[in-house]
Amino acid sequence: MAAPFLQIDGVAMRYGGVEGTLALSGTSLDVAEGEFVAVVGPSGCGKSTLMRLVTGLWPPTEGTVIVDGREVAGPLSIAGMAFQNPTLLPWRSILDNVMLPLEVVQPHRRELRAKRGSYERHARALLRLVGLEGFEAKFPWQLSGGMQQRASLCRALVHDPRLLMLDEPFGALDVFTREDLWDVLQDVWLAKKPTVVLVTHDLKEAVYLSDRVLIMSARPGRIIAERRVPYPRPRRLDLTYEAGFQAIVHELRDRISDARRAVEASDAP
Numbered sequence: 001m002a003a004p005f006l007q008i009d010g011v012a013m014r015y016g017g018v019e020g021t022l023a024l025s026g027t028s029l030d031v032a033e034g035e036f037v038a039v040v041g042p043s044g045c046g047k048s049t050l051m052r053l054v055t056g057l058w059p060p061t062e063g064t065v066i067v068d069g070r071e072v073a074g075p076l077s078i079a080g081m082a083f084q085n086p087t088l089l090p091w092r093s094i095l096d097n098v099m100l101p102l103e104v105v106q107p108h109r110r111e112l113r114a115k116r117g118s119y120e121r122h123a124r125a126l127l128r129l130v131g132l133e134g135f136e137a138k139f140p141w142q143l144s145g146g147m148q149q150r151a152s153l154c155r156a157l158v159h160d161p162r163l164l165m166l167d168e169p170f171g172a173l174d175v176f177t178r179e180d181l182w183d184v185l186q187d188v189w190l191a192k193k194p195t196v197v198l199v200t201h202d203l204k205e206a207v208y209l210s211d212r213v214l215i216m217s218a219r220p221g222r223i224i225a226e227r228r229v230p231y232p233r234p235r236r237l238d239l240t241y242e243a244g245f246q247a248i249v250h251e252l253r254d255r256i257s258d259a260r261r262a263v264e265a266s267d268a269p
């Protein structure tokens, strides 16, 4: 069997030195190349911390993170990232923000001068896909929060990353836009098959989009259970109204409630 594309082994993360907050402890998980996994868990259990370790933004206090056979030792260039609070650069237009990874990540950086026309067409096509046609020349502050979030998703996708790390990318969107973007993401995944890790509080989103949902314990977080999602793709929104789908969502909700209760019991005097 091929080695997993992403391998997290015995990872712990403590912020702020020995007396600091233990965010993760004994966290292990494997993700196969081209797999789409969702990570869910109680608030504050360390989901964003996990994303930071995988993308090399922080080193773990203990354990190892391996991506594509190499231990992560710094910011990872093969990853595309999108977070709940879009961090678009205010002095760049939307199109220039979306094109930013092409100026940074090889081989695109090398090829940008020669291929600028086709790169720009690709960026414009992504913006069209998420409903931002006509806003390419605007600046982030001229767009609503939800529109900025859509632009940030385009920026995460523009360099066709092999690993896509998404931390609540649809969190601030209204339900209709969110569901539209689920299908945009599904289409991109079907077309390019990147390995995706999606952190979300929305259990319906987790089940609709992923092959496997990983459930984290309360802080210090670790993976305590997983649920495979059996539905073939492309999935359509009608699926979310089916009894079997809703049963999976309820099962996940119960597991997270149990994890939260376990913590409340251990906090009791």
Ligand SMILES: Nc1ncnc2c1ncn2[C@@H]1O[C@H](COP(=O)(O)OP(=O)(O)OP(=O)(O)O)[C@@H](O)[C@H]1O
Pocket: 015, 016, 021, 022, 023, 042, 043, 044, 045, 046, 047, 048, 049, 050, 219
């Ligand atoms: N930079 C930091 N410095 C100190 N503590 C931090 C830092 N970032 C996160 N923490 C702490 O680590 C723990 C886990 O935080 P993290 O943001 O990873 O959780 P989360 O599961 O993503 O939370 P949420 O579901 O609320 O988004 C929390 O107790 C948080 O306060």
